[in-house]
Amino acid sequence: MTKKKNELWEWTKALVIAVALAAVIRYFLFAPIVVDGLSMMPTLKDQDRMIVNKFSYDIGTPKRFDIIVFHAPEKKDYIKRVIGLPGDTIEYKDDILYVNGKAYKEPYLDEYKKKAEDGPLTEPFTLEEKIGRKTVPKGELFVMGDNRRFSKDSRHIGTVPMSKVIGKTNMVYWPIKDAHIVTVK
Numbered sequence: 001m002t003k004k005k006n007e008l009w010e011w012t013k014a015l016v017i018a019v020a021l022a023a024v025i026r027y028f029l030f031a032p033i034v035v036d037g038l039s040m041m042p043t044l045k046d047q048d049r050m051i052v053n054k055f056s057y058d059i060g061t062p063k064r065f066d067i068i069v070f071h072a073p074e075k076k077d078y079i080k081r082v083i084g085l086p087g088d089t090i091e092y093k094d095d096i097l098y099v100n101g102k103a104y105k106e107p108y109l110d111e112y113k114k115k116a117e118d119g120p121l122t123e124p125f126t127l128e129e130k131i132g133r134k135t136v137p138k139g140e141l142f143v144m145g146d147n148r149r150f151s152k153d154s155r156h157i158g159t160v161p162m163s164k165v166i167g168k169t170n171m172v173y174w175p176i177k178d179a180h181i182v183t184v185k
Contacts, residue, residue, distance in 0.1 A: 033069055033077065033169065039145030039152065040067070040079055042111045043182060049174035050079075052167040061085075062141060062165070064099070065106075067182060069166045070143070073157055077166065080153050081108075084142030087135050090127040095120035108146055122148040130155050141165070 035048040044050070044067075052069045062068060062082050072078040084090045084099065091098040095113060097106055113121050127142065128134050131154070136142045140159035145151025154160065170182040 031166075033079070035079055038150055039147050040081075041147040041150075043067070043081075043108050043146045044079065044172065045178070048172045048178065050169045051171045051173060052169045062162070062168070064104075065108075066168050067170055068141070068143065068168055070160050071164045071166065072160075078143075078152075079169065080143035080145050080151070080160075082141050083144050083154070084127065084136040084159075086138045086140060088127075088142070089135055090142055091125070092120075092122045093124050095122055097122075109148070112147065116149075125155065131158050139163070 031052045033050050033052050035044045035046060035050065038046055062085065064082055064085060066082045067079060068082055069077055069079050083097065088099050089101070095116075097104045109121060122144075127136065131142075136159055140161050142154045142159050144153040144155065172178055172182065
């Protein structure tokens with residue numbers, strides 16, 4: 001009888017430890033997320049399932065062109081690409097991104113730019129026109145979706161406080177046939 005009780009106790013401890021470990025990993029390190037909508041096309045498709053690396057933003061600062069997940073003002077989580085970092089000036093002119101006066105290539109937009117026959121993919125703007133400031137505020141990010149014509153992003157909701165960033169994501173794991181690591185070429 002004692003042996004059975006001891007075995008049951010060991011299984012119970014193992015199960016409790018496994019559940020606690022899974023909760024810690026999900027809450028503090030990694031979490032699954034589902035892409036909801038077309039704002040990140042062609043890079044990410046609606047209903048792609050991804051892993052959010054929460055740990056990456058606890059130990060470092062975001063980099064330009066990272067894809068991040070953040071809590072948006074609408075009480076919803078958004079997936080967007082980091083375009084502007086604190087202190088940056090941002091401008092779009094003739095479908096070209098200028099950060100601090102320097103032109104940047106955005107190869108992830110090439111497919112959509114080729115298809116855009118009725119004007120630019122990204123309408124011209126300056127940061128000041130969109131947020132009323134010349135530079136991205138300290139502790140905040142300017143983000144945009146890759147599907148520029150159909151993305152609700154910093155052009156509409158303003159800059160994103162880094163405190164609202166959940167983490168970085170770059171791994172699509174579902175559907176299996178589309179599993180890949182998202183990279184900027």
